[in-house]
Amino acid sequence: MSAFSDYLENKVLDHVFGGNAYSAPGTLYLALYTSDPGDDNSGTECSGTSYARQTIAFTVTADTASNTSAVEFPTAGSAWGTITHVGILDALTSGNLLAHGALTSAKTVASGDVFRVPAGDLDITLA
Numbered sequence: 585m586s587a588f589s590d591y592l593e594n595k596v597l598d599h600v601f602g603g604n605a606y607s608a609p610g611t612l613y614l615a616l617y618t619s620d621p622g623d624d625n626s627g628t629e630c631s632g633t634s635y636a637r638q639t640i641a642f643t644v645t646a647d648t649a650s651n652t653s654a655v656e657f658p659t660a661g662s663a664w665g666t667i668t669h670v671g672i673l674d675a676l677t678s679g680n681l682l683a684h685g686a687l688t689s690a691k692t693v694a695s696g697d698v699f700r701v702p703a704g705d706l707d708i709t710l711a
Contacts, residue, residue: 586684586685586686587623587683587684587685588623588682588683589621589623589624589625589671589680589681589682589683589684590623590624591625591680591681591682592680592681592682592683593623609674609675609682611639611674612639612640612641612642612672612673612674612682613637613638613639613640613672613673613674613675613676613679614637614638614639614640614655614670614671614672614701614706615629615630615637615670615671615672615673616629616630616635616657616664616667616669616670616693616699617629617630617667617668617669617670617671617684618630618664618665618666618667618668619668619669620668620669620684620686621669621671621681621684622684623684625671625680625681625684627669627684629671630664630665630667630693631664632660632661632662632663632664632665632693633660633661633662633695634658634659634660634661634662635657635658635660635664636657636658636676637673637676637677638655638656638657639655640655640672640701640706641653642708647709647710648707648708648709648710649707649708649709650704650705650706650707650708651701651703651704651705651706652703653703654700654701654702654703655700655701655706656698656699656700656701657698657699657700658698659696659697659698660693660694660695660696660697660698660699661695662695663693663694663695664693664697664699665692665693666690666691666692666693667687667690667691667692667693667699668686668687668690669684669685669686669687670684670685670687670701670706671683671684672684672708683708685708
């Protein structure tokens with residue numbers, strides 16, 4: 585993933601330099617996007633029959649967080665469009681975007697397809 589959202593950047597700055605505690609969300613969710621969500625989450629999140637954000641967990645080693653296990657979305661009940669980006673959010677619906685990035689290659693999800701992210705394939709790096 586290439587970027588933290590404006591929301592998370594502000595929370596981290598306020599936590600570290602403002603002395604105001606930020607509590608990490610108990611559950612993180614992976615969302616699929618058909619356009620770049622940007623730092624302000626203004627992109628288009630996927631929609632379609634049976635689409636729902638999926639829970640995701642990370643293992644952190646040095647400056648990189650990688651998804652601990654595979655993430656599998658339900659079988660698409662309709663076309664979801666061409667997925668170009670993913671985002672990590674703090675809620676199943678609505679909520680705040682925390683990080684986002686473009687896929688290495690876009691994936692068109694047709695009815696009957698299953699979108700999967702293998703374990704260790706989603707990395708968030710701070711350098």
